[in-house]
Amino acid sequence: MAEVVGNPKVVRGRARPRGGSRKSKTGPRPFGALAWALPPVAALVLFFLYPLALVVRQSLRPDTGGTSLQAYADVFASEAFRHALWTTVWLALAATAGCLLLGFLLALVIAFVPFPGARAVARFIDVYLSFPSFLITLALLFLYGGTGVVGSFQFLTTPWGVLLAEVTYFTPFVMRPLLAAFAQLDTAQLEAASSLGARAPRIVRRVILPEALPALAAGGSLVLVLCLNEFGIVLFTGAKGVTTLPMLVYGKAILESDYPGACAVAVVNVLISVGLYGLYRVVSRRAGA
Amino acid sequence: MGIRFDSVTVAYDGNVVLDSLDLTVEPGEVMALLGPSGSGKTTALRAVAGFVRPASGRVYLGGEDVTDLPPYRRGIGMVVQSYALFPHLRVDENVAFGLKARRTPKGEIRQRVAEALELTGMAGYARRHPRELSGGQQQRVAIARALAIRPRVLLLDEPLSALDARLRSGMLTELARLHRELPDVSMLYVTHDQVEALTLADRIAVMDSARLRACGTPRELYRAPTDAFTASFVGGANLVPVTVTAGGVSLAGTELKLDTAGAAVGARATLCVRPHLVGLGEGPNRLPGTVREIQWRGATHRLYVEVDGHTVMADVRELKAPPALGDTVDLHFAPDDGVLLPAGVSHG
Amino acid sequence: MLVHSRKARWAAWAVFLVLFLPLFALPLLVILGASFATHWSGALPSGPTLDHYRSATRGEALQALTTSLVTAVAASLLALTAGTWAALAGAALRKRHRRVLDALFVLPVAVPSVVVGLAVLVAFSQPPLLLNGTRWIVITAHTVLVTAFAHQSVSAALTRLDPAYEQAAASLGARPAYILFRVRLPLLLPSLTAAAGLCFALSMGELSATMMLYPPDWTPLPVLVYAATDRGALFTGSAVAVVLMAATLLVLFAVSRVRTRASYR
Numbered sequence: 001m002a003e004v005v006g007n008p009k010v011v012r013g014r015a016r017p018r019g020g021s022r023k024s025k026t027g028p029r030p031f032g033a034l035a036w037a038l039p040p041v042a043a044l045v046l047f048f049l050y051p052l053a054l055v056v057r058q059s060l061r062p063d064t065g066g067t068s069l070q071a072y073a074d075v076f077a078s079e080a081f082r083h084a085l086w087t088t089v090w091l092a093l094a095a096t097a098g099c100l101l102l103g104f105l106l107a108l109v110i111a112f113v114p115f116p117g118a119r120a121v122a123r124f125i126d127v128y129l130s131f132p133s134f135l136i137t138l139a140l141l142f143l144y145g146g147t148g149v150v151g152s153f154q155f156l157t158t159p160w161g162v163l164l165a166e167v168t169y170f171t172p173f174v175m176r177p178l179l180a181a182f183a184q185l186d187t188a189q190l191e192a193a194s195s196l197g198a199r200a201p202r203i204v205r206r207v208i209l210p211e212a213l214p215a216l217a218a219g220g221s222l223v224l225v226l227c228l229n230e231f232g233i234v235l236f237t238g239a240k241g242v243t244t245l246p247m248l249v250y251g252k253a254i255l256e257s258d259y260p261g262a263c264a265v266a267v268v269n270v271l272i273s274v275g276l277y278g279l280y281r282v283v284s285r286r287a288g289a
Numbered sequence: 290m291g292i293r294f295d296s297v298t299v300a301y302d303g304n305v306v307l308d309s310l311d312l313t314v315e316p317g318e319v320m321a322l323l324g325p326s327g328s329g330k331t332t333a334l335r336a337v338a339g340f341v342r343p344a345s346g347r348v349y350l351g352g353e354d355v356t357d358l359p360p361y362r363r364g365i366g367m368v369v370q371s372y373a374l375f376p377h378l379r380v381d382e383n384v385a386f387g388l389k390a391r392r393t394p395k396g397e398i399r400q401r402v403a404e405a406l407e408l409t410g411m412a413g414y415a416r417r418h419p420r421e422l423s424g425g426q427q428q429r430v431a432i433a434r435a436l437a438i439r440p441r442v443l444l445l446d447e448p449l450s451a452l453d454a455r456l457r458s459g460m461l462t463e464l465a466r467l468h469r470e471l472p473d474v475s476m477l478y479v480t481h482d483q484v485e486a487l488t489l490a491d492r493i494a495v496m497d498s499a500r501l502r503a504c505g506t507p508r509e510l511y512r513a514p515t516d517a518f519t520a521s522f523v524g525g526a527n528l529v530p531v532t533v534t535a536g537g538v539s540l541a542g543t544e545l546k547l548d549t550a551g552a553a554v555g556a557r558a559t560l561c562v563r564p565h566l567v568g569l570g571e572g573p574n575r576l577p578g579t580v581r582e583i584q585w586r587g588a589t590h591r592l593y594v595e596v597d598g599h600t601v602m603a604d605v606r607e608l609k610a611p612p613a614l615g616d617t618v619d620l621h622f623a624p625d626d627g628v629l630l631p632a633g634v635s636h637g
Numbered sequence: 638m639l640v641h642s643r644k645a646r647w648a649a650w651a652v653f654l655v656l657f658l659p660l661f662a663l664p665l666l667v668i669l670g671a672s673f674a675t676h677w678s679g680a681l682p683s684g685p686t687l688d689h690y691r692s693a694t695r696g697e698a699l700q701a702l703t704t705s706l707v708t709a710v711a712a713s714l715l716a717l718t719a720g721t722w723a724a725l726a727g728a729a730l731r732k733r734h735r736r737v738l739d740a741l742f743v744l745p746v747a748v749p750s751v752v753v754g755l756a757v758l759v760a761f762s763q764p765p766l767l768l769n770g771t772r773w774i775v776i777t778a779h780t781v782l783v784t785a786f787a788h789q790s791v792s793a794a795l796t797r798l799d800p801a802y803e804q805a806a807a808s809l810g811a812r813p814a815y816i817l818f819r820v821r822l823p824l825l826l827p828s829l830t831a832a833a834g835l836c837f838a839l840s841m842g843e844l845s846a847t848m849m850l851y852p853p854d855w856t857p858l859p860v861l862v863y864a865a866t867d868r869g870a871l872f873t874g875s876a877v878a879v880v881l882m883a884a885t886l887l888v889l890f891a892v893s894r895v896r897t898r899a900s901y902r
Contacts, residue, residue, distance in 0.1 A: 037734070040722045040723035044741055047780070054760045105652070110653075138878060139667040228749070231848075235844070238866075249751045266749075270748050276747075338808055339808075366808070369804075373801035375805075390809060390819075434809065
């Protein structure tokens with residue numbers, strides 16, 4: 001027997017997203033829309049893609065004329081390039097790992113063990129992000145540099161100095177998405193977990209970490225790319241011992257005026273960075289971040 | 290100025306959300322589109338507004354085919370659930386928006402904005418911003434904004450569902466008054482709330498699963514529904530599977546008198562009786578059963594009585610001495626209060 | 638609350654302070670302290686002086702400040718225009734096309750700034766567009782670098798914008814252009830100012846691409862800071878860096894005031 005009460009919740013038919021009441025356009029006008037997208041794309045092509053294409057072309061055209069892969073052969077053969085490539089990659093990976101660890105720890109305390117002034121700290125992080133990276137190295141120069149406070153062992157001219165500076169500067173880039181993710185975490189979940197007798201490390205591992213993974217993935221990959229591309233921090237150390245790919249590009253182009261060589265290094269650098277960034281976009285989209 | 294749907298079909302990505310709708314709203318009429326969510330009622334309204342393009346079929350406004358016109362050329366007023374008042378504009382600027390967009394002369398704008406605010410009782414709030422108003426006030430401004438352009442038709446998409454129950458009944462009275470003051474404006478009123486539809490509409494179109502199920506005056510649909518879905522959605526209903534006999538129907542051996550309107554004897558059918566038409570105690574068309582649940586609702590008691598394996602609801606005047614759970618009671622209903630519907634899928 | 642016992646809470650805060658203060662607060666304090674000092678050989682800077690600020694606010698440094706401000710304002714406005722246009726155009730596109738557009742406009746983030754500098758240098762040192770040696774080459778490079786950020790923040794704001802507003806406007810008889818200028822852009826104003834602030838800050842601190850292509854008569858502040866440190870004048874460099882930070886913060890503060898007013902309406 002059908003029992004139907006006053007105002008029935010009849011659930012019939014296919015499940016449909018929100019009755020189609022939102023999100024539909026005012027009738028598709030694909031042609032007009034494409035035309036409107038043209039001017040900004042044209043500007044991007046003229047000021048960004050065309051110059052990049054010229055870099056690729058120049059890398060294939062040595063000063064002696066003609067077209068050859070000579071520049072690439074020279075670059076790959078050189079000890080300096082291989083060294084720079086290795087330094088760039090391991091520095092970026094190590095800095096990313098450091099930022100993830102440190103950022104996770106700090107964000108955890110700000111979000112879940114709040115103290116008076118925690119919000120001010122969060123604001124400070126936002127401000128911090130608007131400062132240029134080389135300020136960090138500048139400060140480190142006072143602390144660890146030749147005439148530094150801590151002493152004049154040549155810490156800054158080693159990769160470890162660069163690593164410290166990069167971790168310091170880029171950690172907030174991880175903390176910001178993390179804090180946003182933590183803000184959405186239902187505190188009821190934490191309370192339920194702790195009422196069931198779970199201790200803090202277990203709650204972090206079982207409840208917080210899974211929720212934070214998309215933010216960690218997104219922030220971490222962004223930091224990885226930014227570290228691969230970082231120039232100011234390395235330049236300011238004035239270190240001859242630490243050469244990364246962007247430094248090599250700068251050195252070859254500006255100091256040695258070897259444009260084909262600089263362009264060849266640039267192409268390699270772009271491929272690595274864009275490849276990783278593409279990966280980052282895919283990962284963060286998968287993770288729904 | 291009326292609205293006419295001529296077998297309008299709408300599909301998103303091959304998923305049909307409105308299936309060849311044929312419906313005419315007469316000039317000056319209030320038509321409610323009533324149905325559960327996902328029934329296609331909002332899609333129908335948006336097809337009139339021009340926000341969805343039918344895959345096939347035509348939409349007419351006052352005899353003019355507007356299917357291919359962009360929304361801004363249709364001359365419709367629209368009020369949506371979220372009101373969509375422009376937060377950066379004051380109340381009077383919101384109401385003037387449509388007139389300015391049409392380059393109406395300044396003096397006329399001022400006069401028509403004042404008129405519209407007067408009509409909706411918002412004249413005292415002209416210089417406020419939307420966020421300074423309550424939900425009910427925002428609602429009035431949204432209506433004033435839609436009316437200021439003197440629309441040919443007014444489309445209302447669940448306009449009251451963001452309001453609490455008390456405000457809602459007040460706004461219903463208000464909307465009825467507005468309709469009396471603007472007798473020429475046709476209104477298409479989308480709602481999932483049968484009370485709103487019954488109160489306000491001249492006719493109700495019941496929608497379900499992208500299709501129009503029934504269309505008629507509230508009284509027709511309530512007194513003489515033609516299918517089980519309509520019967521259950523417009524007012525509550527007891528729907529019981531029965532077999533047609535010579536003088537009425539048979540419910541598990543119990544003979545009930547009923548106008549069978551020439552249905553073939555022996556055919557399976559569904560009996561529909563409104564709960565408030567079911568009485569407690571002896572009477573014609575007696576249904577003996579066991580009380581399973583009693584709800585006190587102030588003025589009435591609702592009894593859930595198990596009659597031969599089926600639950601029958603009865604709304605009776607508040608009982609001084611209600612029966613206990615498990616008591617055996619008699620229910621009854623007058624022969625002309627029962628409606629025979631085709632046997633169909635059971636709902637609920 | 639994750640940690641319940643008082644002791645554990647204090648431990649967590651202690652760890653936080655031990656990590657946070659030296660890493661993040663200290664560098665800024667060091668620069669601030671150094672900018673007022675003549676020596677730093679002990680634990681604290683010594684020989685308080687305002688000389689560095691005197692030189693950091695006149696002559697070459699003052700000109701660099703103007704250069705940086707003009708460059709950042711120009712680059713932000715250009716980037717905001719291009720990024721907003723692209724985001725608005727992208728919102729009207731079909732999903733597949735929109736993806737391509739988004740990917741194109743996000744590319745400058747992934748490409749190293751040094752390479753962007755090199756590319757712009759290579760491209761505009763030759764006809765048909767000869768910009769090398771002018772301020773325009775710096776502004777161009779900065780615009781390219783920050784457009785991606787402008788585009789991203791405006792796109793994100795656009796997807797959050799309730800389509801009911803545009804639809805209400807359209808039903809009231811407003812044409813698309815009228816809706817754009819009277820409804821969508823005003824509603825986007827808070828996001829637009831936020832994007833402008835971000836672009837401005839990024840451009841103010843830009844060093845990588847600038848080092849590749851700045852002409853001698855268009856030296857932005859970061860280059861000046863580098864020049865000072867490179868010749869060993871760390872204290873002067875610090876003072877210039879403080880001026881740079883202060884100018885950035887001041888503008889960001891002004892922008893956020895505009896934003897508060899825009900969102901309050």
